[in-house]
Amino acid sequence: MSTRRESTSPIQIGPVGQSWPPYPPAEETELERALRLEEEKEAKKKSDVIDEAIEVERNELKKRKQYIKVLLLGQAESGKSTILKQFQLNYAPKAFQAESEAWRAVIQLNLVRTVNFILDIMAGSSNMTSEEKESAATYSSSPQPNANRSSSETRNDDLGPLKTRLAPLRQVEMILVNRLSADEPRRSGSLDGLTPKYYSRASEVSIRGGTGWKALVQRKQDSRGSEPDDLDQARQILETCQKDIVALWKSPPVQQQLRQSDIVLRDQSGFFLDDTRRIASQKYKPTFPDILKARLQTIGVEEHSMTFESAEGQSAAAQAGKTWLFYDVGGSKGQRAAWAPYFDDVNAMIFLCSMAGFNQTLSEDRSVNRLLDSLTLWKTICSSKLLSNVTFILLLNKCDLLEAKLKGGELFARYVRSFKEANDFKHVSEYLRGKFIAIHKSQSARKRALHVHLTCAIDIEVMSHVIVRLREAILVDNLMSVDLI
Numbered sequence: 273m274s275t276r277r278e279s280t281s282p283i284q285i286g287p288v289g290q291s292w293p294p295y296p297p298a299e300e301t302e303l304e305r306a307l308r309l310e311e312e313k314e315a316k317k318k319s320d321v322i323d324e325a326i327e328v329e330r331n332e333l334k335k336r337k338q339y340i341k342v343l344l345l346g347q348a349e350s351g352k353s354t355i356l357k358q359f360q361l362n363y364a365p366k367a368f369q370a371e372s373e374a375w376r377a378v379i380q381l382n383l384v385r386t387v388n389f390i391l392d393i394m395a396g397s398s399n400m401t402s403e404e405k406e407s408a409a410t411y412s413s414s415p416q417p418n419a420n421r422s423s424s425e426t427r428n429d430d431l432g433p434l435k436t437r438l439a440p441l442r443q444v445e446m447i448l449v450n451r452l453s454a455d456e457p458r459r460s461g462s463l464d465g466l467t468p469k470y471y472s473r474a475s476e477v478s479i480r481g482g483t484g485w486k487a488l489v490q491r492k493q494d495s496r497g498s499e500p501d502d503l504d505q506a507r508q509i510l511e512t513c514q515k516d517i518v519a520l521w522k523s524p525p526v527q528q529q530l531r532q533s534d535i536v537l538r539d540q541s542g543f544f545l546d547d548t549r550r551i552a553s554q555k556y557k558p559t560f561p562d563i564l565k566a567r568l569q570t571i572g573v574e575e576h577s578m579t580f581e582s583a584e585g586q587s588a589a590a591q592a593g594k595t596w597l598f599y600d601v602g603g604s605k606g607q608r609a610a611w612a613p614y615f616d617d618v619n620a621m622i623f624l625c626s627m628a629g630f631n632q633t634l635s636e637d638r639s640v641n642r643l644l645d646s647l648t649l650w651k652t653i654c655s656s657k658l659l660s661n662v663t664f665i666l667l668l669n670k671c672d673l674l675e676a677k678l679k680g681g682e683l684f685a686r687y688v689r690s691f692k693e694a695n696d697f698k699h700v701s702e703y704l705r706g707k708f709i710a711i712h713k714s715q716s717a718r719k720r721a722l723h724v725h726l727t728c729a730i731d732i733e734v735m736s737h738v739i740v741r742l743r744e745a746i747l748v749d750n751l752m753s754v755d756l757i
């Protein structure tokens with residue numbers, strides 16, 4: 273502990289002859305002396321508190337140096353948070369299971385938002401701005417979105433009673449958003465009163481993520497005891513709407529309108545309409561596959577600490593090596609400036625690219641193709657000097673969606689003119705793999721290994737093998753001692 277405040281030799285400042293501290297004053301009364309001593313005691317107390325805080329921070333820093341730090345990078349919706357969930361599921365399943373209840377609100381909100389999105393579409397385009405019409409087509413699987421076509425062509429008054437019965441879902445959405453975001457300032461995408469709003473993304477949920485919201489949902493659940501609250505009310509309404517949601521989704525006018533607007537809801541993140549009966553039930557408990565499919569946009573950079581559960585009961589040293597820190601970043605363009613400070617001190621970087629993005633534009637900038645954005649971003653990351661010594665992992669993700677799009681007749685060459693091969697998964701994924709590897713080779717300042725995997729981040733079985741290999745690669749590259757492995 274520092275004793276700097278107790279030094280007796282005063283330092284010289286100001287004009288020669290004046291010293292600091294000016295104690296003790298030449299003529300000091302008893303009262304002045306008592307006050308002075310009291311002040312000094314207070315100052316010492318404060319100093320000790322500061323010293324203690326510094327010490328704690330130093331120890332914390334020392335501990336953090338023993339952690340493996342992994343940075344997850346990639347554009348929005350590429351699957352970064354999903355990969356983090358896969359690590360938790362594989363290596364900290366008890367902790368992951370303990371949090372599963374908190375995901376219920378997110379999944380139900382994903383579902384309710386999709387329903388309200390459909391209701392907005394069916395209500396017609398009159399209250400949509402031209403920007404909203406365009407952004408509704410962001411999810412289109414077609415290169416030429418056709419969202420501007422008049423919805424009156426298929427508007428069907430038979431849906432009237434259904435729409436009326438589903439109207440309370442606006443309130444459900446509001447309750448769930450409030451519950452998840454609680455003290456957060458309102459951000460775009462959150463509900464604007466009860467006014468129907470045309471969402472550019474059917475199920476998008478945008479709240480500050482990390483562990484904060486989970487704790488919040490949990491705390492509220494614990495504190496309310498047996499008293500019914502607004503969340504119970506929301507779940508009751510949702511259950512009451514179960515059959516009508518199914519009917520809405522199946523109704524020919526809805527399917528026709530979505531087709532005419534070139535909106536493919538099944539391809540969208542957080543799509544749960546095929547599981548309505550289960551998810552809208554009051555007894556609903558999120559399963560692992562549901563949690564992996566849930567969409568919760570990451571805002572900012574979130575630090576997640578994960579301790580390998582197999583390390584429980586081992587020595588403190590072994591435990592330290594078994595704790596990994598993940599930095600999960602928000603991938604949209606506006607958030608990328610916040611990444612740089614994390615490049616400095618990580619052991620591994622996992623970059624995700626959604627291969628299904630070849631026929632999509634960024635939701636934050638509809639003039640930019642997603643695949644092109646990913647390649648540009650990859651180029652920047654590869655050339656970063658700060659990352660030149662870290663383990664590089666590339667996950668070409670959303671294999672399932674890429675395959676479905678190609679099988680559905682979407683032509684890859686229509687978006688990527690240099691592609692001349694057969695329009696199937698094997699050739700397209702090989703082409704993309706080659707492109708990314710070539711960029712890595714040409715942009716890296718020094719020779720560095722690159723681990724590449726084709727992934728479907730929501731597939732538990734297949735991912736369990738990939739996750740093991742990622743862990744091994746990171747540990748081996750970072751020369752961890754055998755007992756830590």
Ligand SMILES: Nc1nc2c(ncn2[C@@H]2O[C@H](COP(=O)(O)OP(=O)(O)OP(=O)(O)O)[C@@H](O)[C@H]2O)c(=O)[nH]1
Binds near residue numbers: 355565
């Ligand atoms: N079908 C399919 N969906 C996936 C795959 N990987 C992720 N998803 C889904 O895609 C959505 C977006 O994934 P996230 O992990 O939230 O994306 P992110 O990169 O963290 O996005 P930001 O937080 O906005 O930067 C989620 O609903 C996931 O369930 C995949 O391989 N296939």
Ligand SMILES: [Mg+2]
Binds near residue numbers: 353354568569600601
């Ligand atoms: Mg995320």
